[in-house]
Amino acid sequence: MPNPLTLVVDAIRSRLHEAVYFLTEIERVRGVSPAVSFKLMTSVYLGDLATRASIDFLADQVAGVGFYTTMNETYKEPSEGKTAKEIVDEFCEEVGLDEVLQESARYLIGWGNVFWWVGAPVKIEFLRPIPLEIIKDEGIKFDFAKGAIRELIFDWKQQPQQISGDEIIHLAYNVLTAKPLGVGILQSLCTPLDIGNGDKRDAYYQIKGRSHDSFTKIMEKFGAPVELWSVPGASEKTSKELMATLKSIPREGARIVVNPAQRSEAKVQPVVPETPRGIEKYLEILDDEYLIGLQSPISNLLGKTGFKYATAEAAVEVVANRVMAFQRFLKRGVERHLFDKVVAAAGLDPKQAQVRLNWGMPEALDYEKLSQILGQLTELLKVKPSVIGTEELRKILRDVAKLPLEKELPEEPKVPSSVLQVEKQIIEGKSHE
Numbered sequence: 001m002p003n004p005l006t007l008v009v010d011a012i013r014s015r016l017h018e019a020v021y022f023l024t025e026i027e028r029v030r031g032v033s034p035a036v037s038f039k040l041m042t043s044v045y046l047g048d049l050a051t052r053a054s055i056d057f058l059a060d061q062v063a064g065v066g067f068y069t070t071m072n073e074t075y076k077e078p079s080e081g082k083t084a085k086e087i088v089d090e091f092c093e094e095v096g097l098d099e100v101l102q103e104s105a106r107y108l109i110g111w112g113n114v115f116w117w118v119g120a121p122v123k124i125e126f127l128r129p130i131p132l133e134i135i136k137d138e139g140i141k142f143d144f145a146k147g148a149i150r151e152l153i154f155d156w157k158q159q160p161q162q163i164s165g166d167e168i169i170h171l172a173y174n175v176l177t178a179k180p181l182g183v184g185i186l187q188s189l190c191t192p193l194d195i196g197n198g199d200k201r202d203a204y205y206q207i208k209g210r211s212h213d214s215f216t217k218i219m220e221k222f223g224a225p226v227e228l229w230s231v232p233g234a235s236e237k238t239s240k241e242l243m244a245t246l247k248s249i250p251r252e253g254a255r256i257v258v259n260p261a262q263r264s265e266a267k268v269q270p271v272v273p274e275t276p277r278g279i280e281k282y283l284e285i286l287d288d289e290y291l292i293g294l295q296s297p298i299s300n301l302l303g304k305t306g307f308k309y310a311t312a313e314a315a316v317e318v319v320a321n322r323v324m325a326f327q328r329f330l331k332r333g334v335e336r337h338l339f340d341k342v343v344a345a346a347g348l349d350p351k352q353a354q355v356r357l358n359w360g361m362p363e364a365l366d367y368e369k370l371s372q373i374l375g376q377l378t379e380l381l382k383v384k385p386s387v388i389g390t391e392e393l394r395k396i397l398r399d400v401a402k403l404p405l406e407k408e409l410p411e412e413p414k415v416p417s418s419v420l421q422v423e424k425q426i427i428e429g430k431s432h433e
Helices: 004-022 025-030 038-047 049-063 084-095 097-110 185-189 204-222 236-247 279-294 298-303 309-345 367-383 390-399 417-432
Strands: 067-070 113-117 135-143 148-154 162-164 168-172 193-196 199-201 226-230 254-258 267-270 356-359
Touching: 038 049, 038 185, 049 097, 049 185, 049 279, 049 309, 067 084, 067 097, 084 097, 084 309, 097 113, 097 185, 097 309, 148 168, 168 309, 185 204, 309 356, 367 390
Parallel strands: 226 254
Antiparallel strands: 067 356, 113 168, 135 148, 148 162, 193 199, 226 267
């Protein structure tokens, strides 16, 4: 009897596979694009300080730690005298993979997609992330049967104007729509919300931008003094002359002259605009919603007053799982689409080689750990010299203590038999003396 859970998973998988067919015939012919254009998302990233800071912060947490590679040590087959790991390490250095990963992390987090131009479908000739803002709207042509890009068309006057899908590796994070494109932070910030009855709430970046613009205009209008000048008994001619004189004095603000009753006192009265009730709470809610959408604690850590150290630790701990998810996704993409191809192009078996990307830096030599290991091994060898072999001892010192030892023992020099015979005679002669 089939497992009920398996049936459910298979049903969901088939539905997801069929999702690409929800696209209209026009979309299939013209190509697809995200609900919000890459150009608009790039504009918001460049123009909004908090948005850029949050995306950069998450990307630095993901790829800023650096990386190193490892492989299956039991797979010893070389290619031109090099192991699979050495071949991959050379590739990483040639294409500048460290910089590519940092740039790719920004695209995946902010835009949800990264396109790597590799030059050839089999052997990777180079590795360049394609700037998303140059991709033409509806310029992503997909082969829906294969689930891969057929062609990428650019919206610029330079060359190339388009690239074949065979030369492109596409990583899409958080694919949630019928279109085979990922969804990043910027798309949510740039997407309006249908609130019913034909009405739409503007995108959050527009709400925030208008709020900033409105307050800037208020400061420009009311930051300088607005005064009401009241001069009792002044004639209309006098009032006009006084008004003209006052207008010529300030550059900002305003002076208003009125002609009150004869017996009232002359006075200068400041005009101050009344703040709408509840505006502070509304702005606080708007700001909090925007920061939640950025999915990063950087704005609170650096911008919020009263954000204590303990709160900062908790915020970083929460975002750590988010960072690990991005790292895992990017790691698998690099291993599957880059490392395996590089190893296969060298004539080696990527499944056996198992070259892996590891985030962070390899553990450095720990002299305290080394002294402990050597002391314990020395005592053990005194009791039973045959308990551990030379190769095993070298492996422990290489893997645990991180000593730069070769994996194989150097061959002992071969001495000609004639030389050995002479040495034997000399030794025997000395023993008779």
